[in-house]
Amino acid sequence: MLEKHPDDAVTRACFRRQDGPDKHGAGTDGQVLVQWELLLCAPTIRNWISGKTDSYHPVTALGDPVLAPGLGRVIETRNPQFPEGTRLFGPATWQDQQWLDPTVGYRIIPDGISSVDAMGPLGINAITAWCGLVKIGEPKPGDVLLVSGAAGSVGSVVAQIGRIKGCKVIGIAGGAEKLAWLREECGVEHLIDYKHENLAERLDTLCPDGIDIYFDNVGGDMLAQAAARMRPLGRIVLCGQISAYDGGGPIVAPPIDMMRLIYGCIRIEGFVGRHHPEAIPMALADLADWTAKGLIAHREDVRPGFDNLPETLSLLFSGSNQGTLIARICDEAGAPV
Structure with a gap:
């Protein structure tokens, strides 16, 4: 209780x-x-x-x-x-x-x-990843996809779906073990260790021409850094704010240049998986197929x-x-x- x-x-x-x-x-x-x-x-x-x-x-x-x-x-x-x-x-x-x-x-x-x-690769977190990226992020081959919390149960599936869809995937996670798993098991080539690397410098190196899709599980400074690098017509998918959950007070958005988002026609959309019940059968079909083929670790x-x-x-x-x-x-x- x-x-x-x-x-x-x-x-x-x-x-x-x-x-x-x-x-x-x-x-x-x-x-x-x-x-x-x-x-x-x-x-x-x-x-x-x-x-x-x-x-x-x-x-x-x-x-x-x-x-x-x-x-x-x-x-x-x-x-x-x-x-x-x-x-x-x-x-x-x-x-x-x-x-x-x-x-x-x-x-x-x-x-x-x-x-x-049924709770893991075919569970609610994987379905959430599919709904957020496929329905809201709308990935296309060649898109630059940045994922925070990339080693988590949602983020890791997002990163791998992005890879399957032909995106250049950049994953943010913390620690050598998580980065090794993402690289070796999930096939995520571009990685940032936020605990030991300068986030802004690594983003400038890995996505010098900007970001098409940012899938946000973390919030805070990562959201601000990504928003500052979004390409025109970019999509920011808000799934979580885990950096602030233990704060006790209201979750405050970091400073973001809103006029840049307006003139860039950049979309920000929050979502939860249960608001897309019509997508669950398609999500499960894709996830089961990709998992059976070994495409999703x-x-x-x-x-x-x-x-x-x-x-x-x-x-x-x-x-x-x-x-x-x-x-x-x-x-x-x-x-x-």
Whole structure:
């Protein structure tokens, strides 16, 4: 349960465990009881637990279970279209079991796809990457694509889709290990280590003629540096602002020359994947095809334990995770881990 809104860093003190009664037999007609197997630890959860009510994102109230995307299995049903054993992916909470309406915001995971793959290369982060780049970024062969947070679960897929689409891809990430993975496994040739290199100097070297698409997962100075180098008719895709999530206050945009954007007809668009439901089938088809052909590398960082959820989530903001961060709270047979 959410005990308090974080002032800055997310810590265990923000949460408390509460044991409740057995949920079997408690549902209503049309509902199913889901045993959650995997919970996605996504940076946006930091926004959901912030206590801010004046924005468009979901809000977890004090005393409520924390919202999170999840994958689980139907263990009791009051809906004949969703028999026991059906695996569902969609809105979850930090609970081991939950009654829900499976017709609202959930998709069935077909047999033959592992639960981890359904959360990783075919999961919401990969779909978000596809929607943001393909629908909003509109990449064309020869475009210069700059991606911040390029080693993350969204950014790494964006970078690889850009490569598939024929873009010159420049990835920004922190540390030698992440850059090596991007280069050797993801095929991203042009890289910037923001922890050890001067961002402005490297951008001037790698994109002397400007940037066509900037996919922003970070915000802050990276956004300002990219905006100053956008080509006419460029597209800035706003997906995240992870550099400021632990700040506690409102996220303030860096200084940007807005007249340059106006006269350059440069588009800035924020988005979330759930606002593009019509694109999900095409996104999944592309992602499944590219993954099967070995065109998209992926890695999942699966951490066990329901009671470890606070510490697992906090790994995102220290950059300690390696790939899509997933909490496993039970095995495929339903036994706690």
